Structure formats: structure tokens, C-alpha cells
Amino acid sequence: MQKGDHLFLVDGSAYIFRAYHALPPLTRKSDGIPVGAVSGFCNMLWKLLEESRDTSVGVAPTHFAVIFDHSSTTFRNALYDGYKANRPPPPEDLVPQFALIREAVRAFDLPCIEKQGFEADDLIATYARQAQESGGDVTIVSSDKDLMQLVGPNVTLYDQMKDKRLGPAEVLEKFGVLPEKMIDLQALVGDASDNVPGVPGIGPKTAAQLLEEFGDLETLLERAGEIKQAKRRENLLAFAEQARLSKRLVTLEINTPLDVPLADFAVRDPEADKLIGYLKAMEFTTLTRRVAARLGADAALVATQQIDVSEPARGPDLDAATKPAPDARPVGATLNLTPATLAAGRGEAMAALAFDRTAYATIRDVETLDRWIARAYETGFLAFDVETSALDAMHADLIGLSFAVAPGEAAYVPIGHVAANSGDLLGDSEADRAALGMQLAETAVLEKLRPVLTDRSVLKIGQNFKYDYLVMLRRGIAIQPFDDTMLISYALDASSSLEGHGMDELSERFLGHKPISYKDLCGSGKGMKAIAACAIDKVTEYAAEDADVTLRLWQVLKPRLAAEGLVHVYERLERPLVPVLSRMEERGIRVDRQILSRLSGNFAQKAAGLEEEIHRLAGENFNPGSPKQLGEILFGKLGLPGGKRTRTGQWSTDARTLEDLAAEGHDLPRKIVDWRQITKLRGTYTDALPLHMDPAGRIHTSYSMASTTTGRLSSSEPNLQNIPVRTEEGRAIRTAFVAAPGFQLVSADYSQIELRILAHIADITQLKTAFQQGIDIHAMTASEMFGVPVEGMEPAVRRRAKAINFGIIYGISAFGLAAQLSIPREEAGLYIRRYFERFPGIRAYMDETKARAKADGYVETLFGRRAHYPDIRHANASVRAFNERAAINAPIQGTAADIIRRAMVRMEPTLAQQRLSAAMLLQVHDELIFEVPEDEVAATIPVIRHVMEQAADPAVQLSVPLVVDARAATNWDEAH
Template sequence: MAVQRPVDASSHVYLIDGSGYIFRAYHALPPLTRSDGTPVGAVQGFCNMLWKLLEDINHGEKPTHLAVIFDHSGKTFRNDLYPLYKAHRPPAPEDLVPQFALIREATRAFGTPSVEVENFEADDLIATYARQAEAKGARVSIISSDKDLMQLVSDRITLFDTMKNKRIDADGVFEKFGVGPERVIDVQALAGDSADNVPGVPGIGVKTAALLINEYGDLDTLLERAGEIKQNARREKLIAHADDARMSRQLVTLDCDSPLNAQLDEFGITDPDAEPLVAFLKKMEFRTFTRKVEETLGGPAADETGSATAPIDRSQYECVTTMAQLQDWIERSYTAGVIAVDTETDALSSNAAGLVGISMATAPGKACYIPLAHIDPAATGDMFDTGKAPEQLPMEAALAALKPLFESPAVLKIGQNFKYDLGVLTRYGIDVAPIDDTMLISYVMDAGLHGHGMDALAEMHLGHTCVPFKEVCGSGKNQISFDKVPLDKATEYAAEDADVTLRLWEILKPAMVAKKKSTVYETLERPMPAVLSAMENCGIKVDPDQLKRLSSEFAQKMAGAEAAAHEAAGRNFNVASPKQLGEILFDEMGLPGGKKTKTGAWSTDAAMLDDLAAEGHALPVALLEYRQFAKLKSTYADALFAAINPKTGRVHTSFSLAATTTGRLSSNEPNLQNIPIRTEEGRRIREVFIAEPGNVLVAADYSQIELRLLAEIANVDTLKDAFRHGADIHAMTASEVFGVAVEGMDPMVRRKAKAINFGVIYGISAFGLAKQIDVSREEAKNFINAYFEKFPGIMAYMDKMKDEVKARGYVETIFGRRCHFPGIAEKNPNMRQFAERQAINAPLQGAAADIIRRAMIRMPDAIQRAKLDARMLLQVHDELIFEVPEGQAEDMIALSKKVMSEACRPALELSVPLDVDANAGKTWGEAH
């Protein structure tokens, strides 16, 4: 509770910009809801920031007085002066509005005075309190980084940005505005403020404004002598907009004599009272925060040991080195019915890593580590080595004991990125099921908002920092594999992983239910780890000899392109050096259109070279050819050869389930999602993927799935009819938009329609379309306008997605997958427009990703029921690749078409058919 304490020269007053705190808190943390669905993410962030400030105060120089100052809702006196003041400000996010009252309640729970006055902004109240305190000789810290408050800075008043732990004094103000605090108002009057719709003088920014004020002394003198300014445009704008500048000065000047409903003396600071604060935090369901407050302020622990938010004590973990211990943990696991499991290995790739140990947790704080293949870190491995392995269980015996537990349907096994562990354990003869995956539970709730790795989730939901891997294994040249880690350190690290995973599950699983995302998780996420780990372990065969030949051939073509580039330049140079290339193109050859980067070097990106090549310049053509072959050689031919597993002769990629916002899978080490298909040279890469002798590859690909989904979701009858009747969709579009007959259509006209069809999905601009189909920007704009006139449902869909993402921050697929785009709240218009384009495409790309996931989940059982000896090897966007005996190829083609085309059912019955193209061949290229 605050106390009455007079303010005098010995006082230090803290004034918190409450509204600034709110918006920082809202954007700093992912959305969070209570069990009743009430959004409380900003409340939690606000409480965290206020608590941290109080903690920092207790560890440093204590203020004597503290208050939180809020904006009052509604108009202010500035709107009477200028009705358009803040007129462009978007309304507060929908999920933030109900949190305003809760945040004020939080302030009361902390026992911190809060002030707001109708018709006045928080900045005016802060200004009034700050000047009053300054007049009494007190020091003032304004807890804010708001530039509008910098006009208040003086010898006794500073701004304190607690997020950056940075104080802003007069020097800091000069760094920001180029003038001292006493002239900030004049600079702001000239520069205006687009965020608050303060007009200022058009064309004059902060730097120019500071230059003018420093030259003429103040705003009034500048405006009186504006006719003396030599620059014509600047002079004319200052004369024409002098009244705007004077009005802007009134708008930006803080009222230091605002009416107040509380006095400074009432803000005497004391520690919070535990009882009301804990009661509020419990009501908000902030379990970790509640425990922290109770531990700090006294009282019973918020959670007893065994709860998800109880303190983590690594010293309590058990290292299991006897069969008796192991049997005890197995019995505990059956009793618990739910356990967390994690594997430790000696490598990163699940299909090549050796199992080193297994950790388990049966309850929060109750975890163990079972070492299986640790070695003496001092061992040399030679005949004179006297090092001994640490005491541990024989792997075969331990795995034999664990296998029934891990395969028991009566015990739920929980993992974090469980696909990796499944892949490892499957190779050791254990098929773990049933499972839950905390990474995927987090992903279905918050895709696009933050990462879903265990360390990040532990910080976010448990307030806990996990032991870093480098702390256990080192980094760089000094890094050791996990099998060389001493057992005491290994136990702390590994058991913590299982403990944290179980705690996260206890928090995230109920939250997922509250957010109504269980169906998405159960149908699209939970089955995928088992499907993908099987595909990863299987891998796909490649022809190493063909890869060597391609690498050599690409190298020769690189050399040819390099020679052509040297000839076009008139001298030798390093074609891989952007600096040398830029100097030759723009300094020596004087080619047009050169642009410099922030570093002052010429830009030589692909777009720039494409533009120059289109104009017929020989050097850019040779350089583009060189880069194409260099990428084919290094990224594909050489990388694929290096990725061949020596034991299997196959390439084993790793699929990432939670790496995209839309649910689309990605692959890495190597990346098989971007095998090129647009050029003849690129398509040759697919020829190196081959079937084993006696087998063939079957490639099954959804035909134009995103366009079909666009027709369905946007309800475009013309497009739906075309798809239902198997029409040439691009020719039909060309006929509709350009008014030409389908029969005998010019292929170039169809190409233009195809570019529009696919471009619209990704929010293509007139500029982008013009470049793609080689027409003027005006022509491209007319094409797009004609397209939307013919298909108004598409424009309506696009507008709807824009509205949804602006209002909610996310859009959803037809299966309920939520895709967040926080960029929609960015101040930068380019970033906002990019988020809009993403939001338009996400329901289409996301639905396509959901559909192929559903097909992949059904495929193993379908293959087994059909008694086929087929294996699913790869997923590449809308395509699945299988390996099957030659005699079963036609059956596999028929089965893949059936399963994939019916993947939506029974959840959804689309009015547009999902056509699937499927073919067989000895190579992927032949089957594609």
C-alpha cells in the first residue's frame, strides 16, 4: 500500500507511463487466456514488468514515491483543438480491450497508486507531476521511452527505459532530436508525428527540423524569417504551412498544469501486501508468478513439490545404474500412467545417432537418467588405453526392460519434438506409443508467434532457464559428444529435459483445450511424428556416380560462364565477389539502374542482374548462368553426395513439423523441398533419386490444389465449375478475363492468365506481374483489375482475410489451424502489407498442408490393408513419393490417388474435386 509522505529535496519520484507499459506487455508476450477464455497475456506482461521494476528498486537506489499514470479513454482537449488528432490510430486489438480493466485491477493489487483524468493524456499528468516534484527539489524518473516525454528532461528529470536499462538525459535527448530538451517541442512542431496525426510541415523530418531550429533559435523566429531560406521547396513549405506548425506545437506541448485527482505526497512507496496480490495472481491463473511472489513476500508456497510450477531442483534427479532402480522407475511409470521420455545420443541425425541414454519423468520434480553407452572422456581408444567406462546398465537388458513400458497402450509417453526420439528408439527395436508432443501442442496454439523449442517454452511458461547444451558438452572445437559427459552432469541435463517436458505438458495440454485446438492437434499433428520418423529412417536411394558426373558437368559449365563473364567485362575478376562485380557493372561499364546497399557497395542481387540481362547486357547473362550452375553444384550435386549414409546408401532428410506458420513441412540436412524443377538443368537433379533394383518410385501430386481451394473458400462458381468439369483452368481464366475463345488460344495469353491465377494467391502486385509476363505495369494493372471484375468473390475473400488478420492477428484454415501474423501490427507499412499478403495465402497454403498431412497419416494403414510392399519416402509440398516393387506400381498409383483425393473426408466435403496425378518410374524425374 502507498503511504502519505511529503515530497522534498531528498525525494526520488518514479512516474510509470502505464499506457506504454500496457502496449509493451501486449506485444512482448504471446496470447494467453485463462481457463474461462479471458485473454490475460497483456495482464501477465504488465505484472512481470511492474514486479521486475520493484525488484530492481529493491536491489538498487530506492525511490521514495511511485505511481502508474494511465490514459483515460475517450477524446482529450487536443481533439477540440484539432479534430483529426490521432484520427488514424487503429482501435486497440480485440483481445486487449478486456484487459485494460484487469491491468488497473493489477495495479491496485500491487498496492501502487494509479492516476487517470478525463480529457487529459497520461503524458500531461506525468508532465504536471514531474514539474511539481522538480519545483520541490526532488529527482524524477519517468519510466518510459516515449519521445513525447523528452521535452520534460532537465537536470532533475530523466527518462528511464527499463526494457533496455537505459536512462535518457539531456545528451540522450540531443542524440534523438538533435536539440536540447528545451527545443524538442519546436522540432516536433516542424516534423509532425504520423502516428498521432500531427501535421507539422510536409517534407521536413526531425534532422531538417533540428538543423533549422539550431540555425534560427526557435520556431517563432524561424517562421518569421522563413522568406530568407535559400532552398525554394523548403522556404515555400514553411511559409505555406506556418499555421500548421504553430498548431502542431500546441498539440505536442504537454500540459504541465493538468487537473489532478491525487497528490504527489500520496505516492509514498512501500512493499506490496502479499494477500491481495497473491489473490489477484491466482485469479489470473499465473501459477509461476504466484509462487515467485509468495516466496518473496512470505506465506505458504504457491505450489507444493509435484506441481508443474514447483521449483526445479536438479540435485534431486536420480542416475539409474542398477536393474533394481530401473524396475522401480518402470513400476512408478505404470502407476503414473503418464510419463515424459527423452533420449540422449551421440549425433544430431536421428537415423544415424547412437543411443547414449534415456531420461524419464513420472511427475514434476521426479525424474531420472538411465545411462547406456557413456565412455570415459579420457579414453583414447588405442591399445594402451586404461580408461574405464562409468558404471551403467547393459543396453540390451535395459531396453528389453523398457520396451513393454514404452509400447504399452496404458501409459501415455510425452516428448518434446518426439519425432527425433521415435526415430532413434525405432532403430533399437522399440515402437513408442501412444504419444503426446509438447512442441506440437504449442505449435497448434501459437504458430507464427514464437519458437516452440523446449528452452523457449520453459522460459515462457515455467520462468525456468534450462541447462544449455554447450555448458555440458562445450562448443566449437572443444565440443564433446554426449557419451563423454560425466554421469553427474549428464543426469542433471538429461533428467531436466524430461522433467521440463512433463511440466510443459501439464500447462499446455489444458490451455490447448481452452483454445479449442484439440481437434487440430489430434487429427493433424499428433499422428505425424510416427509417420515422419518412419520416412526419415527409410530415406531414399541416390545414384552417387550420377551425382559425381553432374558435379563435374556443372563445374565445367561454371568455368564456361566464368570465361564468358571475363570476356564481356574485358578483364579477369572474381565472379563470386559482389564488390568487384558491382564496380565493373556500374563504375567501369556504366550500366544503368545501379543501386547501393547500406554499406555503400553496389547491389548485385539476382533481381538487379535479371533486369540488366533482360536489356541484353552480356555480362549479367553470364553471371546469372554462373550462379545457376554454382548453386546446382554446391547445393544439390555436392551436398546430396555428402549426405549419403554410408551404411544405407540412401539420403535421410529430417522433416520439421513446427517450422512454418501454415503447417507446411520443411526439410533439412539435406533440404529436399527445394529440388529445382523450372529449368532443364535443375530437373536433372531429380534423375539422381532412384529406386532399388526391382523397384520403382511412384510420385503422386495434387493438381493445382491451392487454386482449387481458392475456388472453394472464395466460393467462385465459375472456377468451381471449371474444376468439376476438368477444364483447362488457365485457358478458362484467359477466356473470361481477356475475352478470347479457348479454342485456338495463343499460348502467351494462357501464360498470362496462369501467372495471374497463381500470383493472386500470393498477393502479386502489378509491378510483380508486369515483370513476370513482360508487359508494362499499366497493362498488368489492367489485367489484375479485369481478373477481379470477372471473379469478384476472390477480391471479397482477400478483403475478408485482411480484415480478419487486422482484427485478430491471425487467420484460420478450413480445418481450424490458426496462423498468426504479428507483423500486421508493425508500424512499417511494407511489413504490414507483407503480413496482409501472408494472411491471404495462409488459409490456402495451410489447408493444402493440412490435406496432405491427412493423406500421409492414412497412407501407412491403407498400404497395409492393400497388402502392398510399398514405403512412403518423401513429402515435397503437394507431392508424395513412394518406393514399391515394379509389379505393384499400378496398384500403388491407384491407392495413392484414392487416399489423397479423399483426404478431406469425412471432416469436410469439398464441392471441388481434389485431382491427383500419379506416375511410376525408375527415377523421381521419370515418375514426376
């Protein structure tokens, strides 16, 4: 290359996934080979070549190449085992298309570049550097943020799907930093898709602010102690080495050894016979005609290109680290959704529901609203979504409602919009009213919608419908019946490797369509507006599209439940729980602010006392929250054994290191562990919980139903499931959760439910007999393992057996058991071996479960819920081992989660039948918390026990009894 030349580098791996997700499944008629991704790839590449010849994307290229990832294993995996460890394998129908796509590049007479041990981004970075040094310009055809660090005066990113070029100014606008600081920003933020850890709690906006203030990552980490925001300061100090590792992972290698020189990328027209022959072999008729016309050839006279596809074509490894393309757009015409297609369960074949930017309606008068409601009665379904002022459904104002009655047929009803310059509903001035337009009153709209929202002849369809349900419940409307596309997706594939079940993710995955984002609508950063202040016509596009997308997702996903035999999971475990959790969230639980305040003061004093003790043991004052200072004290000054330096030369002071030192009898590491625990409890709970209290003194947590692989619920804002129960401080925090006057809290907790399920699933005779006879399971295990009688057994012996019993379920290692019991690792290993010898059925269960998971890609609970583990066949041993342990545990933990879900669904109607007033407030793992009138406690506890103990019947007959411990008290700790 020379000055004035222009190099185009196409991120081929991203192209593949964009092509795959942009089109519906397509097979070659002659032999059934899948070619959908090949078709999309060829069309995209031809379009780019034609546009570049017309200079519509800038200066025409003089040099051109397509760069691919070779495999999932690169030099970064040697730096960090977890790198890209959570990436799922490519779809099965995409794998045979990899080699065909590379053949397509060669048919276009373009260089097809890849290199073992390096990613496509590294090759792109190296070629871009060489081109710049030669005086040329570079266009990188990609939207990947990882490549934005390369952008500069002579390097531009071109997003072909959006027809958008990104230079330094656009990178600054998008991320708040110039390209030269993108590496530092990514090191702080991390990347979930690549499993780059970053620093917890640091998002792009915060990272940009920090880099603007401190200049660069290293300066920021060195001066992190100066940051005023406590949590941010603590995280930067605690995860400094993680940030440095992340920087090495995200930094592109600009000196990759190259096999093909840049000079070989010179542009030339493809050979007509070769390219047309290939396209005819692929049976791409339309593109063949276009190419033939462009090259001045007669397609009918060109012989078919011979390509051997008798065996699945294979390019890179099956775990190829190709990057999914989140901005993939649909190509082609809209598909018709016929009843026959729906009944056949061919949801995947409908992924090309094209969005032609339908003109959605804005409803501003009662007559129009009536017509849309009548249309819902005609179709029998109504996709429904609310727009609110906040993410917290308990405190959100209703801004508007959207619904769809057919694909492309959607509308928005503005209710609570404000004038941009006023802040008052509808505005005060005539100009405000004219700009804002007419809105219907909330009460009028809800009264009009109430009949259809509660009519059982019209199915309501939502996405993450618990939120919408709770918003409407607070306004006196209990929606029925309904479907939830998020929960349908979750029932179909609760996979640890999926990004999630949100609407945007599902739309891109199944519809090939990227919906308008909240950021697109309202802006971001300081310029972000409340949705109520956004133009109604723009909100109509955004909100009505959400309803439209939700309806289309329902049409795609719902048939799969029947086709894949998962209707019962959705109907019995997922959908019925939505109104139950909504009512629990609405009730909340009462918290005593004074107790929290007193505990916060006590914790502060205890932390200060520990800090003084730490300074005394260290012989000097230092910041115990600084890993660098702590490492120098422990291993530099005191010379404690077992010190390991990180790659930057700093001593490691992670939790495991400190626990190991404490287990060996060293006082200072134990005090540090205690100090960390007490400061975390104070920051997470005693200081933070009052911020979540409503005027009545109650806290309303939010439950996520689709965030775990096994079906367990998770709690957030605030998280009430992680309050420690085994420590004195954790139990003290639970004393702040209290009953209202005249009531008591009842805690009902399953006793050893996972061990009982293990005994049943693995068919362990000794364990089943012990449970059936009500024998102390841990004492029995100790007796079996250590040959000691149950009578008069020392508590320490029983504790060891208990640790082993529960540890086995979670795949505990000898190292983990040794740390837990403070014993040598060899002794812990002996205990584990002896355990499997005494209970051989457990080993058999583990081996069978791993084999089944590797064969099917998933395991099942007793209720039929599937937990998917696609990475159980991963080439990386540590990733594979993690997935094996998770797959072994999933049928046990998942069945326990299913049982408590069934208990929760059955609880309210049973209590109502018994005319009891108990209200279910919280679910915490295997425990349910109720608020019960004092005079009903005696009658209520037996009913709660009965429902929970019979929750597995009749669908699942356990060979061991379920046992529930239930107690009442004025606070949670005493009731537990």
C-alpha cells in the same frame, strides 16, 4: 556527477517482460485489473535497491534511473523498414500494466526516462557516456547483449536474475571478442528477435574468428575475397551491404538528445506515504509490509494512493519495442495441478510451476529401474527423452534415457557414457570405473522399458518426439501412445512472430523457467565435450530436467487444446504424422553418386563457360561473385540504366536489380543470373548431397513439423524440397534420385490443388465449373480475361493466365508479374485489375479474410488449423501488408498442407490392407514419392491416387474434385 559517483541504469523495458513472465497471471481483487507484471516489477526493483544499499552488487549508487522504450518506431525504422518487424504485440493483459509500472517507478521516487524516436538502449548509452566523462562509474542492470558494446573499465553489466556482473573479460569469454568489437560481431551475426539481417551462415563463433583474423568489419568485408572457405567467402561478398546496414542498426546512439539531465538522478529515499500508498492501492500486501518496515512507517496509517484505472492504462504504443527477457526466473511457490484445474483448461494459470532445483535420481541398477517403471504404471503417464551422441537420429548412439512421472519426480538412466580420459565405455582402469560409476547395458534397459513404452495404458510424453521416436524405432521399439508438447504448442499457435516451439522457449514462456542448456553442460568451442564424456551427475541434472519440463509443459498446454477447440487439429493432423515421418526418414531415398559427380563436373564447366562469357561482355576479367566489382562494371563502366547506390555508396546488384536489367534485354545481367544459379546448384546439391549418403547409398532427410505458419512440412539435412523443378539443371539433379534394383519410383502430385481450394473457399463459379468439368483452368482463365477462344489458343497467352492464376494466390504485385512475364508494369497492373473484374469473388474473399484476421488475429484452414498473424495490425505499413498477404494465402496453402498430411496418415494402412509393399519416401510440397516393387506398380498407383484424392473427406467436403497425377519410372525426374 563527479569522480567517485556511481550511476545505476535499469533497463526498464526488459524488467517489464522479466516480471511478466516470472509470475502467474494476477489481478487486483477490487476491480480485476491485471497487475502480475506490476507486482513482479516492484519486487525486483525493491530487491535491487535494498541490495545496492548493502553494496552486495558493488559500490552503492549515488545516481539511479529506470529507462524505458517509448514505442516501436525509432530512427532505425527509417534506416530499415524491416527493423523489429517480426516482433509480436505485447500480450493483452500486459498492455494496461505499462502505465501502472511507470507510476510505480515514480512512487519509488526514481526518474522514469523515455524518449520518442529512440530506444532505451540509446538513452542508456548516452547517460553512460556522460557519467564516464564526469569520472563516474556505471552499472547497467540488464543482460541484453545489445548493451555489451558499452562495457568497459568503468561500465559493467549486472544481470540481477543470475547475480552476475559482466565486464570486458566476461564479454570476451561469452562471445570471443572484447566489448569494442561487439558491434562488428552483431553486424555479422544479425539478430532474429530484432530482425537485424546480418550475414547468412555467420554465427557468433565464426564472427569472432573472422574479427580476430581481420581486425574489424570493414577490413573483413574489403578482404573477403581472401577467405578460403567458399560459402563463407561468397556470403560475405554477397551480403556486404547487409552487414554494413546491420552495423548501423546495432550501433547504439551515444548522443541522444536528453530531456532530463544526469544530475536529476541523485539517489534519495522514497517518500513513505507516496510509495506505501501506491503499493496498498495495488494490493501488494507483503511488499507493503517490507517497505513500511524499511522506511519506519506504519502501513496501516497510510492512505491508499489514488490511481485511475477505470480505463486500460496505456504507456507506450501497443507495439512497444520492449525486449523479452530470456533469463526470467520464477518467483513464488509451486502451484498444485488439480484435475479440476486441468479440466477447466486454465493452462495459463499454471505458469508458475516453480523449479526448486529438485534432486533428480540417477538409475544405475535394474531394481531401481523397475521401481520407476512401476511408478509410471501408477501415474498412467511417462515423460520420456533420449540423450544421444548426434543430432542425426539415423546415426546417433544412445547415451542415456530420462523420464518423469510427476512434476519434480524425474530420473536419468546412463547407458553409453565414457571415462573422461579413456574414450572406452566404463573405462579400463579402476579409477575410471570409480569416477564414472556403474551403468546398465543398453539392451537390458531397452528390454525393461519395451513393455511400458508400448503399453497403451501409459501415455508417453515427449518434446519434438519424432526424434525420440525414430531413435527408438531404429532399436526395434515403436512407442505408443504418445503426446508431443512441441506439436501441441504448434497446434495452439502457429504464429509467424513466435520464436519457436522448442522446449527452452516454451519453458521460459509458460513456466518462467530457463532450463540448463547444452552449452552449460558440455561447454562450447574448442573446449566442448561430448555428452558421453560429461559427468553423469551433471547429465542427470540436465536430462532429467528436460523430462520434468516436458511433463510440466504437457500439464499446462494439453488442456488448452480442448478449451480452445483445437483437439481435432492435433489429433488428426499433427500427432498421427509422427510415426509416418519417422518411417520415411528411416527409409531414405537412393541416390546415384556417379550421376551427381557427372553433374557437378558439368555444372563446373558450365559455370566456367558463363564466367568467360561474362568477362567477354564486360570487356575485362573480374570476380562475378563480388557485388562491388560487378556494380562498377554494370553501372560504372557500361552505364546500364536503373543503377541504385546503397547507403555506403556501392552499387546494388541484388537479384531483383539483375532480373530487371535482364528483362530489358541486357545480356551481361542475364549471364550473371545464370552463373549465380548454376554455382548455387553445384554448391547446394551436386557437391553436397554425397556427403549425406549412408553406406547403402541412401539419403535420409529430416522433416520439421512445426516450422511454418501454415502447416507445410520443411526438409533439412539435406533440404530436398527446394530442388528446382522448372529448370533443366534442377530436373537433371532429380535424375540422380533413383529406385533400388527391382523397384520403381512413383511420383504422385496434386494437380493445381491450391487453385482448386481457392475456387471452393472463395466460391468462384467459373473456376468451380471448369474444375468439375475437367477444363484446362489456365486456358479458361485466359479466355475469360482476354476474350480469346480456348481452341487454338497460343501457348504464350495460356502462360500469362497461368502466371496470374498462381500469382494471385500469393498476392503478386504488378511489379512482380511484370518481371515474371517480361512485360511493362502498366500492362501487368491492367491484367491484375481485369482478373479481379472477371472473378469478383476473389477480391471479396481477400477483403473478408483480411478483415477476419484483423479482428481475430488469425485465420483458419478448412480443417480448423489456425495461422496466427498478430502483426496484421502493425503500425508499419510494409509489415502490415506482408501479414495481410500471408493471411490471405494461409487458408489456401494451409488447407493444401492439411490435405496432404491426411493423405500421408491414411496411406500406409490403406496400402497394407491392399497387401501392397509400396514404401513412402519423400514429401515435397504437393507431391509424394514412393518406392514400389516393379511387379506391383500397376496395382499401387490407383490406390495412391484414391487415398490422395479422397483425403479431404469426410471432414471437409470440397465443391471441386481433387486430381492426382501419378507416374512410375526408375528416377525421380522421369516419374514427375
